[in-house]
Amino acid sequence: NPSEANESKTVSEAQRQNLPSDTTPPPGRPAAGEPSVEEPTAPHPPWGASEDQQNVSPRTPTGDVANEDPDPIAQHGSFLTTSAGSRLQETDHTLKAGERGPSLLQDHHFREKITHFDHERVPERVVHARGAGAHGYFEAYGNAASVTRAKFLAPGRTTPVFVRFSTVLGSRGSADSVRDTRGFATKFYTEEGNFDLVGNNIPVFFIQDAIKFPDIIHAGKPHPDREIPQAQSAHDTFWDFVSLHTEAQHHTMWNMSDRGIPRSYRMMEGFGIHTFRLQNEEGHTCLVKFHWKPKLGVHSLTWEEAQIVGGTDPDFHRRDLADAIESGACPEWELGIQVFEDTPEQTYEGIDLLDPTKIVPEEKVPVQLIGRMVLNANPRNYFEETEQVAFHPGHLPPGIDVTDDPLLQGRLFSYIDTQLTRLGGPNFNQLPINRPHAPVNDMFRDGYGQQAGHTGVAPYTPNSLDGNNPLTANESDAAFTDLPVTVAESVKTRAAPASFDDHFSQVRLFWNSLTDVEKDHVVGAYSFELGKCYEPAVRERQVVNLARVDESLAQQVAESLGLPVPDVRGSEQTGDDRSPALSQLGGTWPVDGRIVGIIVDPANPPAGLAELHESIVGSSMVPNIISIHGGEVSGVPVTKTLATVRSVELDALVLAGSPSRQSAEPSGQDAKSGARAGSGFDPRVDLLLDEAWRHGKAIGAWGGGTDAIYRAGYANDDPGIFIDDGPEQVLAGVTEALSRHRVWDRFDL
Numbered sequence: 001n002p003s004e005a006n007e008s009k010t011v012s013e014a015q016r017q018n019l020p021s022d023t024t025p026p027p028g029r030p031a032a033g034e035p036s037v038e039e040p041t042a043p044h045p046p047w048g049a050s051e052d053q054q055n056v057s058p059r060t061p062t063g064d065v066a067n068e069d070p071d072p073i074a075q076h077g078s079f080l081t082t083s084a085g086s087r088l089q090e091t092d093h094t095l096k097a098g099e100r101g102p103s104l105l106q107d108h109h110f111r112e113k114i115t116h117f118d119h120e121r122v123p124e125r126v127v128h129a130r131g132a133g134a135h136g137y138f139e140a141y142g143n144a145a146s147v148t149r150a151k152f153l154a155p156g157r158t159t160p161v162f163v164r165f166s167t168v169l170g171s172r173g174s175a176d177s178v179r180d181t182r183g184f185a186t187k188f189y190t191e192e193g194n195f196d197l198v199g200n201n202i203p204v205f206f207i208q209d210a211i212k213f214p215d216i217i218h219a220g221k222p223h224p225d226r227e228i229p230q231a232q233s234a235h236d237t238f239w240d241f242v243s244l245h246t247e248a249q250h251h252t253m254w255n256m257s258d259r260g261i262p263r264s265y266r267m268m269e270g271f272g273i274h275t276f277r278l279q280n281e282e283g284h285t286c287l288v289k290f291h292w293k294p295k296l297g298v299h300s301l302t303w304e305e306a307q308i309v310g311g312t313d314p315d316f317h318r319r320d321l322a323d324a325i326e327s328g329a330c331p332e333w334e335l336g337i338q339v340f341e342d343t344p345e346q347t348y349e350g351i352d353l354l355d356p357t358k359i360v361p362e363e364k365v366p367v368q369l370i371g372r373m374v375l376n377a378n379p380r381n382y383f384e385e386t387e388q389v390a391f392h393p394g395h396l397p398p399g400i401d402v403t404d405d406p407l408l409q410g411r412l413f414s415y416i417d418t419q420l421t422r423l424g425g426p427n428f429n430q431l432p433i434n435r436p437h438a439p440v441n442d443m444f445r446d447g448y449g450q451q452a453g454h455t456g457v458a459p460y461t462p463n464s465l466d467g468n469n470p471l472t473a474n475e476s477d478a479a480f481t482d483l484p485v486t487v488a489e490s491v492k493t494r495a496a497p498a499s500f501d502d503h504f505s506q507v508r509l510f511w512n513s514l515t516d517v518e519k520d521h522v523v524g525a526y527s528f529e530l531g532k533c534y535e536p537a538v539r540e541r542q543v544v545n546l547a548r549v550d551e552s553l554a555q556q557v558a559e560s561l562g563l564p565v566p567d568v569r570g571s572e573q574t575g576d577d578r579s580p581a582l583s584q585l586g587g588t589w590p591v592d593g594r595i596v597g598i599i600v601d602p603a604n605p606p607a608g609l610a611e612l613h614e615s616i617v618g619s620s621m622v623p624n625i626i627s628i629h630g631g632e633v634s635g636v637p638v639t640k641t642l643a644t645v646r647s648v649e650l651d652a653l654v655l656a657g658s659p660s661r662q663s664a665e666p667s668g669q670d671a672k673s674g675a676r677a678g679s680g681f682d683p684r685v686d687l688l689l690d691e692a693w694r695h696g697k698a699i700g701a702w703g704g705g706t707d708a709i710y711r712a713g714y715a716n717d718d719p720g721i722f723i724d725d726g727p728e729q730v731l732a733g734v735t736e737a738l739s740r741h742r743v744w745d746r747f748d749l
């Protein structure tokens, strides 16, 4: 009934009666029937919601981290309007010449609605198109005040932040779990202007000079003829370029390691990569490298998990970040700096600090922790916040400056330039998510989307008509100062220093620093990626590069590809230097936000399920009850069914029941497995168990769950298997195993 449908979309009589009749207009708004007292041309900020729309949720203010909005329902209680503010009575039918007649051109609402829709998309980022963001805050420990005058690092300072994580190569709709570098860009809304730390989860970069950026990106992006493959480096053009341009070998090996497939954005390190220069109140300068250290440790998916996740949940990382924040397991990192003396050479023990393909091992120069970041609020509108946020490595507060790293120098140009296309003009810093919290008094005028409400008549300096305002600041007024660094007198040249020529020693350092299981993963990744290349010459050339790093690495990859092991004696690297900090294994970490799947059999509801559920929540983890069908078991709501869950979505698996094979019958998704027909258990439980075992996940069972686990052939003394009488004992074992992330012993079997 169309009249009923229309009714549900209009304001009810009760709501109408609640509308205040005698309203005091907000400041600047003329009272009803009163003429405006303002000059017609005077700019004014947009009026807020009118009195009869006071229930409307306020817009997300930049840096609002509190999720204070009492009413999350969009535009609750407000009338639908045109963009010019006229209230609308109808939005479901075009205005037509009769019910069966043609549409009329005069239908402004129709034309506005469709025109706006037609222009909803903006160009995606040329790199880092796929991303997820979150609001939070940064608390300075205060110890960095000795090396920088940046106020947000002074003792006791808390600064709002917005962080955007991303993959590099894929399009905006690509999968999260692909093998790639991850972007880790943080906008600090400091009282001295925005500071953008635009880093990655890998501490080195593919190229040493920004002029090569289009080359590496063209090589990594899909082939220009068929536009495949999407969001991955496993193809000829990528390996063609990096095998020829050997300075990329270091970054490439990080990508082939487990760092290329993070378990979660919450479990990644972040790096500023370049060396920056700090200056303190006394004018003393030093050089630093920035590091983000995740509270939860660095963890990764296995390659098989990453591939399955790509199909079962392409939004895996985006969902994980948002769910963790919503459940209160707010992700945390500590910010640290490695500090170097600011000498004219800008080197540390022979490592050129201006070369972005090099690290300085933490064992040599420790990372000093200077603050803590917590992400505690999800964006309320993806497009307005996460898509429109615009970072720039040149957004720096006084006390932090750039160095002459040729990669950083080029980035200083690129980031404004790209926003002009992406965000449609030069006023992108006026978008709410980009607006500094510091006052802005620029002399930029006009342009698309101008909304600064500039006053005055003299947007030039010097001027007398506006009293020569705005004023320029001195250093004592906290002005940003270009540090008076001496630039050596030199001949103009397109060349790199000789110190940039070493492309292999740190690749070997990284390789040497990995444990055996991590090395196995690297071999597997190279074998997979090169195996996807069609050109024999590309594969061979890359294997030669691997031989220059390590013979056994080259041998294993060559064998897998069916290639001879190249003989590069005389040119290969030697040395056993290691940096244990580069390995992800060996520690224990908090289990916050980890997902424990609990399989139950609704035919035999387990006793103690509610208590177990509570203990898991109490340990800051997330229980997922998995049953044959939705509903409740032992009074606990079912989270997933055997038809919707895959083990890749879980960090640990606990069997509290052994659902019978009968339950598999109605799913109707696959042919029934003849081989297992006699087992009596649901084959989907076998699959969950099998994958959880292979991916090194902790597995527990008690009560009714022990039947399935014993039948599948597992025993209590198998690594990471916890079979016990009570759920609490099982949970204790599982939690301990989870704190090491995976049951690594299984990978040695």
Ligand code: HDD
Binding pocket: 125, 126, 127, 128, 131, 164, 165, 166, 182, 183, 184, 185, 198, 199, 200, 205, 209, 210, 211, 213, 272, 273, 274, 356, 389, 390, 391, 407, 410, 411, 414, 415, 416, 418, 419
């Ligand atoms: Fe870049 C985006 C990180 C080198 C040009 N870059 C972008 C983002 C991150 C990085 C995290 C996404 C920001 C966001 O979430 O909006 N980029 C890096 C790092 C680099 C690096 C860590 C090396 C150390 N980038 C680099 C070079 C150039 C660019 C050498 C060009 C000369 N990067 C861009 C860009 C992007 C970008 C084209 C695309 C979207 C954007 O800037 O806003 O300008």
